[in-house]
Amino acid sequence: NAGVMQNPRHLVRRRGQEARLRCSPMKGHSHVYWYRQLPEEGLKFMVYLQKENIIDESGMPKERFSAEFPKEGPSILRIQQVVRGDSAAYFCASSPPGLAGINQPQHFGDGTRLSIL
Amino acid sequence: KQEVTQIPAALSVPEGENLVLNCSFTDSAIYNLQWFRQDPGKGLTSLLLIQSSQREQTSGRLNASLDKSSGRSTLYIAASQPGDSATYLCAGLNQAGTALIFGKGTTLSVSS
Numbered sequence: 001n002a003g004v005m006q007n008p009r010h011l012v013r014r015r016g017q018e019a020r021l022r023c024s025p026m027k028g029h030s031h032v033y034w035y036r037q038l039p040e041e042g043l044k045f046m047v048y049l050q051k052e053n054i055i056d057e058s059g060m061p062k063e064r065f066s067a068e069f070p071k072e073g074p075s076i077l078r079i080q081q082v083v084r085g086d087s088a089a090y091f092c093a094s095s096p097p098g099l100a101g102i103n104q105p106q107h108f109g110d111g112t113r114l115s116i117l
Numbered sequence: 118k119q120e121v122t123q124i125p126a127a128l129s130v131p132e133g134e135n136l137v138l139n140c141s142f143t144d145s146a147i148y149n150l151q152w153f154r155q156d157p158g159k160g161l162t163s164l165l166l167i168q169s170s171q172r173e174q175t176s177g178r179l180n181a182s183l184d185k186s187s188g189r190s191t192l193y194i195a196a197s198q199p200g201d202s203a204t205y206l207c208a209g210l211n212q213a214g215t216a217l218i219f220g221k222g223t224t225l226s227v228s229s
Contacts, residue, residue, distance in 0.1 A: 004160075033216070042121075043161075045216035055143070056215035092162060093217075103168070105151055106217060110160035 002027065004109035005074075012085050012115045013082050021077040021112045025094030032075040033106060034060075034067060037089040049075060054057075087116045119144040123220035130197055131228055138192040138223045140207035145185045147209035152192050152216065155204045164205075165192070178214050186221055197227045 005024040013019050025032050034046040034113055045059040049069040062109065064082075071076040093106040119176040121145045130136055140150070149168045154162040165174045167190070173182040180193040190207055206223045208217035 006160075011216075035219075042221040043208075043217075043219040045218070048215045056213065058217060059216065093161075103149075105163040105166040108153070108161040114160075 004029075004092055004107055006090075006092050006109035006112050008112060009110065010113045010115070011060065012117060014083050014117050015083060016111050019079040019086070019114055021079075021090050021092075022074045023092030023094075023109060024074040025085070025092075026107055027062075027094060028030035030097040031095045032069050033093040033095075034075075034077050035091045035093065037111075039088070043091065048078070082114075082116050084116045087114055089113050105110070118145070119209060119211055119218045121218050122222040123205075123207060123208060123223050125223060127219065127224045127226075129226045131227065132199060133199060134197050134227075135193070135195050135227070136197055138193070138194070138205050138225070139209075140190040140220055142188045142190075142209050142218070144209075144212070146212045147185070147189055148212070148214050149210045151208050151210070152179075152185050152190075153206040153208065155206060155222070157170050163207065192209075194225075197225075199227050199229045201225060202227050 032049045035043045037043045047067045048056040048058045064080045066078045089111045091111045093108045095104045095106050122141045124139045151166045152164040155161050167174050167183040178195040182207045204222040206222045208219040
């Protein structure tokens with residue numbers, strides 16, 4: 001049973017470009033979470049999605065950031081017009097359906113390291 | 118607003134020693150508390166999950182306890198090994214049940 005798959009592992013973008021980060025949850029999982037880890041800081045929650053629905057996006061910046069989890073395919077975290085401050089490790093986690101993370105642990109991928117030149 | 122604090126930030130011990138990592142949280146209204154391990158450049162590996170109604174969980178040499186009333190959790194590692202060297206993170210699931218709130222972690226180094 002493959003774990004949470006994130007790609008790419010490393011992504012380099014120039015200021016003003018767009019970054020797309022992909023996350024395939026574990027088999028059978030229908031809940032996806034995105035977290036960001038800035039240098040020297042802890043992980044911060046960004047957004048929680050179920051298939052085709054955003055449940056909680058309270059941690060996501062209001063501008064330039066968006067997330068989706070379509071009926072088919074991986075979840076996508078999209079950052080438009082990237083700036084140097086977006087450089088970070090972005091982690092995706094998933095959990096099974098039902099009561100989501102309340103009774104089940106969240107399982108994390110290896111992350112995407114985003115570097116902005 | 119939930120805040121999670123981990124003490125100490127770093128810890129170095131010789132192989133074989135038993136050790137305790139501490140985690141405190143400001144809001145006792147958490148659904149569960151999860152301990153993770155993170156190796157450099159890697160993702161997070163879930164170690165133990167303690168539900169809010171539970172007091173502790175055990176897995177091998179690891180034992181985690183939870184005291185909601187005092188806002189504390191501890192991770193006990195018995196007979197530490199060099200392979201235990203990593204950063205250990207604790208995280209509480211928020212009251213809405215939607216997001217993990219993380220501490221900054223304790224970086225453990227076990228020397229042989």
